[in-house]
Amino acid sequence: MNIHFKNVIPNPLRNITHHEQSIWNNSFSLQKGQKVMLNATSGKGKTTFTHTLSGLRKDYSGKILFDEQDLQDFSAEDWAELRKNKLSFVFQDLQLFPNLTVQENLQIKNDLTKSFTEDELKQMLEKLEIEDKWSNQCGLLSMGQQQRVAIIRALSQPYEWLLMDEPFSHLDENNTQLALSLIHKRTAEQGAGFILTSLGDDHQFTFDKVLNL
Numbered sequence: 752m753n754i755h756f757k758n759v760i761p762n763p764l765r766n767i768t769h770h771e772q773s774i775w776n777n778s779f780s781l782q783k784g785q786k787v788m789l790n791a792t793s794g795k796g797k798t799t800f801t802h803t804l805s806g807l808r809k810d811y812s813g814k815i816l817f818d819e820q821d822l823q824d825f826s827a828e829d830w831a832e833l834r835k836n837k838l839s840f841v842f843q844d845l846q847l848f849p850n851l852t853v854q855e856n857l858q859i860k861n862d863l864t865k866s867f868t869e870d871e872l873k874q875m876l877e878k879l880e881i882e883d884k885w886s887n888q889c890g891l892l893s894m895g896q897q898q899r900v901a902i903i904r905a906l907s908q909p910y911e912w913l914l915m916d917e918p919f920s921h922l923d924e925n926n927t928q929l930a931l932s933l934i935h936k937r938t939a940e941q942g943a944g945f946i947l948t949s950l951g952d953d954h955q956f957t958f959d960k961v962l963n964l
């Protein structure tokens with residue numbers, strides 16, 4: 752699935768002048784399989800971008816197309832299907848269930864798509880060095896541990912695009928590299944792409960495309 756942007760401006764950002772390289776008020780496409788970095792300082796619209804691509808908000812002018820289909824025309828059922836099979840997210844606020852354990856948070860998603868066995872989920876926790884948290888309540892984990900759970904949950908479903916809004920903001924460099932390696936591996940296995948929003952391009956990975964806000 753390719754994603755096309757045609758002169759999109761979110762309503763809250765309508766009265767700001769957008770520079771020539773900004774994704775806002777410009778036309779460009781993201782091709783299936785691309786690894787994309789979206790750079791911006793705080794308050795420029797990263798979360799608005801992620802929420803718009805997830806169907807959580809529709810308050811923008813211009814057009815966004817998934818292949819030939821306009822996002823504004825999608826029904827609730829279309830969005831449910833997309834989010835089950837084609838789009839996966841790590842939101843900035845993570846959207847974990849704080850009263851449930853790590854296992855329960857991961858299995859709620861995994862039960863829908865049957866992507867992984869329990870052993871495979873545990874192996875992903877091991878790769879991100881939180882295997883001892885399997886039975887712990889999510890709300891009692893550190894923010895960095897919660898980010899790693901949210902990343903693993905997002906990887907536990909089929910997707911063509913993975914969108915991540917500042918997913919490493921509470922991780923040190925070593926944990927960021929571990930998480931990026933797992934994301935790259937899982938994304939490549941599916942021939943998928945990802946969009947990573949970040950406050951700065953200080954990661955050691957190369958991206959196919961770098962966007963600015």
Ligand SMILES: Nc1ncnc2c1ncn2[C@@H]1O[C@H](COP(=O)(O)OP(=O)(O)OP(=O)(O)O)[C@@H](O)[C@H]1O
Nearest residue numbers: 763764791792793794795796797798799800843950
């Ligand atoms: N529903 C809304 N109503 C009014 N203004 C909004 C709304 N949503 C976002 N904005 C404004 O749009 C701008 C971009 O917000 P957004 O949360 O997308 O920024 P961000 O780049 O993700 O910031 P941060 O890095 O601090 O999380 C901000 O000035 C914000 O106040």
